[in-house]
Amino acid sequence: MHEDVAVVIEDGEDIRELLAQVLTQGGFAVHTASDGATGVELVREHDPIVVTVDVNMPGIDGFETARQIRSISTAYLVMITARGDEIDTLVGLQTGADDYIVKPFRPRELRARIEAMMRRPRSLASSHPSAAHQQAAVPASASEPVSLATAPVSTAAPGMTTPGSTPWLDEDSDAAPLEHRGLRLEPGARVVELEGAEVELTRSEFDILRMLLGSGRRVVSKLQLAGMLRGERGEPDHYLSEHDARAIEVHVANLRRKLGESPSEPRWIETVRGVGYRRTA
Template sequence: MAGPNVAVIIEDDADIRGLISEILEQAGFTVHAAGTGAEGIALVEQHDPAITTLDISMPGMDGFETAKRIRAISATYIIMLTARADEIDTLQGLQSGADDYITKPFRPRELRARVEAMMRRPRVIASDLREDPAPDTDPTDPDASAADAGWMTHRGLRVHPEMHLAEADGTHLDLTRSEFDILTDLMGAGRRVVSKSDLALMLRGERYVGGSDFVSEHDVRAIEVHVANLRRKLGESATRPRWIETVRGVGYRMTAR
């Protein structure tokens, strides 16, 4: 598990690195900072942080490649910082494994709000959990029942919120935290449609704490990219889905059993 009060900053600009360090330290984090992607990866591997901020434009290994390498070794929340607001950079960042991005220049309170939202995400959505026995287990077998406790299942797809595990047809799924949270939310909702705005608020932690209802185009686009990445990892098509249906103009829901 990641250190709950540990953060890693990967930023080549010393002034911005210092500013981010100050913001996160004021938020209660122990901060470790690096000026290059390679140094940052080493810090993530050493300290297993809860949060990692990552600059895109760095000499040598850029932020996209750094994010991919971090995601291969850690479930840390990754917030990308970019001076470019182009949509292609946003998409590439999220596809590299980032959970969110912020465009420079940014306000300190904006970064702190994004970090706090990530840290308060519920890991289990108790009111929505629906536990089903695995299709190949005997419900009268106490050992099988214990092994399947806490799993949500749907047509060969299994998710365990507490253990942060996801499997499709017995194969482990390597999901980012945002992808995992979206999948868990959709599985908990079943055939009920979950809007993109609701998913965005869930990722910001605001659906559960009575926060603001404002959802920007950036938030909606990020959800679309996360779902596209999730589908790619599931190996399914948006036009002929096995698991996640798009309800045009509304949001997403799980397919019928």
Template sequence: MTDVQDPSTASPDPGGASVEETRVAVVIEDEDDIRSLLATVLAQAGFEVHGAPDGAAGVELVREHRPLVTTLDVNMPGMDGFETAKRIRAFSSTYIVMLSARTEEIDALQGLEAGADDYVAKPFRPRELRARIDAMLRRPRHVATADGAPASAVATIDGDGDGVWHEHHGLRLNPATHIVTVDDRDIELTRSEFDILADLLVAGRRVRAKSDLALMLRGDQYAVSDFVSDSDARAIEVHMANLRRKLGESPAQPRWIETVRGVGYRLTA
């Protein structure tokens, strides 16, 4: 296991997390040279980096250090990246960036279904990887809607010290504490699932296209001219399916989120 530490370069988290959290990343990669490269890229971005050569060791590092970002190789001996991601997701909301030489769309979708927030093909360019991580960290925890949007279907409630809660039909979300409950039952979501749900709750009855949600997850929600591929749109569908499954919602009889066919999603009336 290789540890690279560079605490002097730490910077505040643009997403609103604690300063300590922003300084920690875990790299799970069985190839020494790639693990070293990833550690260097992340250290230059201000992270304290902890590296693991396999999935089992990586899961323990995530449990111990509670990183903000975890990079994860897919093809590792023993426990592969998909299983590793599932185990991490059982207890952590770390941003997971999955890296793999497998470039088929089905592999990327499988990674997202396992709990990854992004899927990067090998060989990757260090500058591009860092840009994608920076984009994830720019995601707002409270997403503003455009001027002139229809009235929201969501009740906004002052949480008396723990920030504002958004509520809709028994579903409650707190952007400040990153808590989601359904009928007072806690729901564990990935960061991407949480951000999509927060975006929809703030938008209310205004339809959010799959392209809008994809740009939001990339940190480019205002760059409406940016290209969004079919793969990006499919990734949103996967995130939405996982979100609905965790909420216990049927797409055929939605309690919270309607599908507007050919367009995107919006809250129920």
């Protein structure tokens, strides 16, 4: 039987073995490396679906390793680090990482985040030739499903959009393009164009933009955006952690930078203080 492949790039032996164990239990065939250069070669050789990268490594660091991986692979990429500074999160997500976990982390949390990523399309627009991979199936697991839910909390205000009831989460290749002020997003092709020129976005940036453009003028909360990135349907049932909120803010900041938009004079994305974001009028 064919196994999905994962690559673990981590210089700490204990953490490397833990990551390999978690992924193996999740149904992956796991290859490990203790440095970035070796890890990049493993990615090139095995074409994994999931890659975890430690930020602090000898030789080339995790950020450069992630950049090199993203240039040759559409793997789901998780940055793992002992540092929690916002600048590290920013750099990690700018390299094309799909998620960012700070040590110490719970194995169940890592597993839940990876399973959530794998419910989203693997292909990226404006990527390398192998970017036409189809959406990966979540590996079978002998263990019980895991969840990041801690306490059921509803933060939706009147007039807010509910992700499960709207078309932007449906990965339908025939979905109609979304257009707003010279910006065009094609859901099926996962392509974004600004005034006819293609804009290269990460998977998370694309999904956030699609959700905002598809919401009309309704407010989309950070909790809903975080839930969407995890592949959740319906009203999110988990609380918004500080990590989640910061990651959403960084994704939106990166998205604005690539579109050339000023937060103080937004052309496409308005900030609704204390709540989230919405499309401009």
